[in-house]
Amino acid sequence: MKNVFRLTTLALLMTLGGGAAMAAPPASGLTLKDFDKSVRPQDDLFQAANGHWLKTTEIPADKSSFGAFHELADLSDKRVRAIIDALAKKKAKAGSVDQKVGDYYAAYMNTAAIDKAGxxxxxxxxxxxxxxxxxxxxxxxxxxxxxxxxxxxxxxxxxxxxxxxxxxxxxxxxxxxxxxxxxxxxxxxxxxxxxxxxxxxxxxxxxxxxxxxxxxxxxxxxxxxxxxxxxxxxxxxxxxxxxxxxxxxxxxxxxxxxxxxxxxxxxxxxxxxxxxxxxxxxxxxxxxxxxxxxxxxxxxxxxxxxxxxxxxxxxxLPKAYRDAHFQFHGAALTGAKAPLPRWQQAVGNVNGALGEAVGEVYVQRYFPAADKARMLELVHNLLASYKESIDKLSWMTPATKAQAQDKLSKYMIKIGYPDVWRDYGALDVRAGDAVGNGLRAAAFEWKRQAAKASKPVDRREWLMTPQTVNAYYNPTMNEIVFPAAILQPPFYNTKADDAANYGAIGAVIGHEISHGFDDQGSQFDGDGKLRNWWTDDDRKAFDAIGAKLVAQYEGYEPIAGKHLNGKLTLGENIADLSGLQIAYKAYLRSLGGKPAPVIDGFTGEQRFFMGWSQAWREKARDERKLQLLTIDPHSPPEFRANGAAINHDGFHDAFKTKQGDKMYKAPEDRIRIW
The missing domain is CATH 1.10.1380.10 (Neutral endopeptidase , domain2)
Incomplete structure (x- = not known):
């Protein structure tokens, strides 16, 4: 419902640029065992970087899709469960946040009492x-x-x-x-x-x-x-x-x-x-x-x-309802073979009802101040590259460039967690009342929302909890937001060279920045107002580029007989392509004019694109693919990985593609936006 353009993927945290001497050669940052060495990146970047993993990995029974993002989400859920367990063991004062979190979780977990209540x-x-x-x-x-x-x-x-x-x-x-x-x-x-x-x-x-x-x-x-x-x-x-x-x-x-x-x-x-x-x-x-x-x-x-x-x-509700719910929402719509473990369902519900209460503890345990500082440094590096890129655009006139630069200069950056935590004092949570707790939590949240109607916007507010593995751009706030849970391992490698990290977290950050300049976000100005800040000719040029991207993605067929909806996915495809372009420029900028080392047989430029591809490692059941093709503005992961790279001059230079390669695209046909 929200007009917020969100990226559902895994991001990586990285160190920045240096060129400083190291005692030992850095790791490549790539998971080499996941490669399919029988596939050339020039023919299929996604399969080359992930093919062995795709062939040998089974989707867990309780999931409709599985990949790097899901692994990180599972880790976040386990950490939240540990937090809840610790809170539940305290002798919490009635009405305290600890009492509410513990009782909410316990009531949801007590299926015997739920069955008895009917x-x-x-x-x-x-x-x-x-x-x-x-x-x-x-x-x-x-x-x-x-x-x-x-x-x-x-x-x-x-x-x-x-x-x-x-x-x-x-x-x-x-x-x-x-x-x-x-x-x-x-x-x-x-x-x-x-x-x-x-x-x-x-x-x-x-x-x-x-x-x-x-x-x-x-x-x-x-x-x-x-x-x-x-x-x-x-x-x-x-x-x-x-x-x-x-x-x-x-x-x-x-x-x-x-x-x-x-x-x-x-x-x-x-x-x-x-x-x-x-x-x-x-x-x-x-x-x-x-x-x-x-x-x-x-x-x-x-x-x-x-x-x-x-x-x-x-x-x-009792087992008959729960079973029927899974058979439809889980098995029929997504292809899942088993429901999520009850504890993980309970964690999701606690996050929905008392998310920032749990999140406050989460960041104390898992998000040190140094991580926030490094992330801010990285975001500013990407913004600087975006600024340079706008100046060099060949298809945009100076008047519109000035407006674009004004918008970019006003981006608000939120990293990790909100500055002001939500107050749950008025939320009534009762021991053993799973249904009532859910109903009251929903009513509590709506009353909180309704109280804001026709009143000033609080720019400090977040639309995601810190433990959410996700990120978003909000056009009316002109802000990019990265919750703490997406800024962590398993993909952050402190000993890794920057290339693969830039291909992953760099492109993720670039993606969110680019949402301010996709077909939707570009209709809002730097103050978040829906306003046309383009000249007519520049807008026509931008729309013409977008039309080419629509045509490219509508040629993809994830399920036999089902093609991608290029218009539905246009905003995300623009953000993927632009984010990858900006991240690559930022990576080259970080080298300070020095050549990157060859590690694991790959140049720095090659590792950048392999890192990009491995960030999208995922496989999904057919039922889930159908559901997402119908409702999701994101393209499936393999088409995100390959669809952006095929338009990138750096990709073709790095792997020296030529006519006859399946991912070769003539320079004059490559789609370049930001």
Missing amino acids: LTPVKPLLDSIAAIQTRAQLATWLGAQTGVVDSPFPLAIEADYQDPTINRLQTWQGGLGLPDRDYYLKKDDERLSKARSAYATYLQALARAAGIADPEGSAQRVIAFEEKLAEVQWDKVSNRDPQKTYNPMTPAELAQKAPGFDWTAFLTAASLPGLDKLSASQPSYLTGAAKLLGEASLDDIKLYLSFRALDANATV
């Missing part, structure tokens, strides 16, 4: 749905459950695109049980049809467990209702356009544009009474969904909400 903990929520008798009561219920139960009208609080100093309510589209509208609408797609059948089976299992009459008929009624929602939803490509999704209006104007639904009751119940302004991300969807909620059978809507409530709480 449906009783969620019965008040189901009873509140059954009590709905009018459309006004429906609107009130949906507003009151914002953030708690997925509904057709999800809400978020974000900076106003035209005035990024002020928080604004933003509506979105939602309420589907399947991952995307395409799962409902593309009926001739055999794979998506299989997922729809699995969803029907899941709903029937929930109905039988909960004692809902006519499980098969009930499931079909719900799917029919959701299909009508899907019919009025926007596609993923349209949702990437900030101009289209920024539609400021007053609540009164919303009521005029989307009649048939009591918006006043809805917003009041959602803790947003007297709201002055909001932004409707998909106006036509609001019109269509409001009409549907005004005309559809109230009994069908209540049945639909009951299933949404059961699905939202299935992992903390």
